[in-house]
Amino acid sequence: LTGGEINLMPIQNKRILSILKILNKHKKAISGENLANLIGVSRSTIRRDIKDLNSSIQKYGAHILSEAGNGYKLVIDEQEKYSVLTEKYKLNSYINYTGDNIVPFDYNDRISFIIARILLNSLHNKIVNQEELAEELFISLSTLKKYLTDIKKSLARFNLELISDRFNGIKINGNETNIRYCISEYIFNRDDLINFTNNKFVKNIFSQEEINSVKHILMKVILKHNIRLTDIAFKNLLVHIIIIMCRSNRENTVEYTLNERKKLEQSSYFSSAKEILSIIQQQLGVDISNESYYLTQHFIASQKFIESTKTRNNCQQLISNILKKIKLNTNIDLSDDNELISGLTIHLIAAINRLKFNMNIRNGILESIKNNYPLAFEMAIIASEVIEQEENVKTNENEIGFLAIHFGASLERNKLNEEMGKTAIIVCATGLSTALLLKSKLQRRFGGILKITRVMSFYELTEQIINSVDFIFSTVPIPKLDNKKFILVEPIMTEDDLLSVEKQLNKNEENNFTNYRLFFKEDLFFPSLEATSSYNAIEQLADAMIQHGYIDNQVKQSIFERENMASTEIGGMIAIPHALENHMSEVTISVGVLKNPIIWNKEKVQVIFLLSIPKHLYKLWENIFKSIYKAFIEKYGSYKLVTDPKFETLMQLLNNID
Secondary structure, eight states: OOTTOOOOOOOOBHHHHHHHHHHHHHOSOBOHHHHHHHHTSOHHHHHHHHHHHHHHHGGGTEEEEEETTTEEEEEESOHHHHHHHHHHTTTTSSSOOOOTTOBOOSHHHHHHHHHHHHHHHHHTTOOBOHHHHHHHHTOOHHHHHHHHHHHHHHHHTTTOEEEEETTTEEEEESOHHHHHHHHIIIIITTSSTTOOTTOHHHHTTOOHHHHHHHHHHHHHHHHHTTOOOOHHHHHHHHHHHHHHHHHHTTTOOOOOOHHHHHHHHTSTTHHHHHHHHHHHHHHHOOOOGGGHHHHHHHHHHTOOSOOOHHHHHHHHHHHHHHHHHHHHHHSOOOTTOHHHHHHHHHHHHHHHHHHHTTOOOOOTTHHHHHHHOHHHHHHHHHHHHHHHHHHOOOOOHHHHHHHHHHHHHHHHHTTSSOTTOEEEEEEOSSOHHHHHHHHHHHHHHHTTTEEEEEEEOGGGOOHHHHHHOSEEEESSOOTTOOTTTEEEOOSSOOHHHHHHHHHHHHHHHHHHHOOGGGTEEEEEEEEEEOOSSHHHHHHHHHHHHHHTTSOOHHHHHHHHHHHHHSOOEEETTEEOOBOSSOOOSSOEEEEEEEEEEEEOSSSEEEEEEEEEOOGGGGGGHHHHHHHHHIIIIITOHHHHHHHSOOHHHHHHHHHTOO
16 A cells, blocks of 8 residues: 555445444444434344444544443544545435445335346346345345335336336336436436446446546537536436436337427527537447437426526416415415525426426435425425426425525525524613614624614504514613513623623523423323324324314324325434424424334334424424424434333423433
């Protein structure tokens, strides 16, 4: 080895890699019980995995310390060596490592692996048989057959069918466009942008030289015609050109109607698409000239700018309807946010094109968006419902996630997404100059969490003004005023006065958001729920809420509609089903602790929070979600609640967040 190069021995087991990512993220000691709960295995398995992991990482400047009574802690001895490991396995990234040597152990990873293997064999015109797959995955043939049922469900998302028998092997049947979409999702969208060197599936199809040649051809043409693309859009085009080249050898092409061909020929991208395919034929000897319509379709779907006034006007009507529905469901009005409307206009033109042509776009930050901007994601769900109804398309979680970014930015701009964005007025009896000094001191100290909207005299104060703000700072006592809003201050504030104000602000915040007994009802806490599916679990909890008068059948139906739009599992064995539309009068949360975990959608779930948040209180959604996330995922409260399923345990975990 030269120049400080480290010969990195690969970590062979994805479960062990998951343990490393958890320890790397949290820094503090984590008990074996918590790790077992998060990974979904026994404590004895965790002990064996920790031993194997320790031997793997010691050469790279790190080791795992076992602390009596606390658990396991990652200790970094040499940061430079450890950074090689961090980079290789993307330990600090939201993107999971998907290198060659990882043996899939997770149920859903195995499903993805099997689908990718079947698709890869179809590219080579080979048949994969059940015995080979079972051997590769270290499972029995009977276990593999259980997987095939869920593989059929996964392929149904693409309107594809799995054909399987012992003699003819396993293959995928369906429309060519959908097969290509599926190939893109399961084979190519597994690595970093544009870099296919670590993708074992791609290595079996093309050499790196051929991929680089296609990349250079694509780059040359888009620069020549001044076509502006994001990195994701560039990769998507490159992926589909490679897929075209693979499928053309099997005489599999996408057919278009006469009207579709005429529309695509009118696009400014059509000549660019033909030029790319012509150069590929000249330089690589692959004739795919009949795929110009398919490539044009992908260019259109990647567009960032508006092509016509008609398209823009149609989109503006759609956005108007989206914002009306969001206001109706959440009581939050974003219709005056011109920046949001402009951003949605540009985004939706491309997104609707993708959805109409059943084209996929991968969202590598989806989980981060869902967990950090939950209110924005709910708005995107509502928007997607409107888009599906008006545009006759089917949305997906990736597209919903990208929509949520626009709503998240709007909420930040409008200060609806801040946990402590408060307004106040100053009532001062000693004159304007003293009031302005008081305002200056308060804003300098609390400017990040407090906005002074007005300075006035006592006689100007009205009930309407009092109701419009969160706090009233006054240099004189005000009779008959709600003491939660009123804060008496000296005209010339000292440091002690400022500290006193800070305590009152914090106290008010706690009173507003952490009185969890107002939301969590003991008569809606179920410590030993038995359920066979997410539908069954929601049904039981919702029926109990109906029986106690907290929701009605209309809200129950909306809970299922929301679940069908996007799964409400959030990791850490937690799911938070809730309604899209809610007309009830108060916030109510039902909690179910399952006797045994179930597969919710993709992950195991054992603790369910069924939320009922009325539209007039929807701004509480963000804080409630983050409180649950912090208590039960970041602080591993789900395991504590599962092992001690009592209402008092639930409240203790929520009250000990800070």
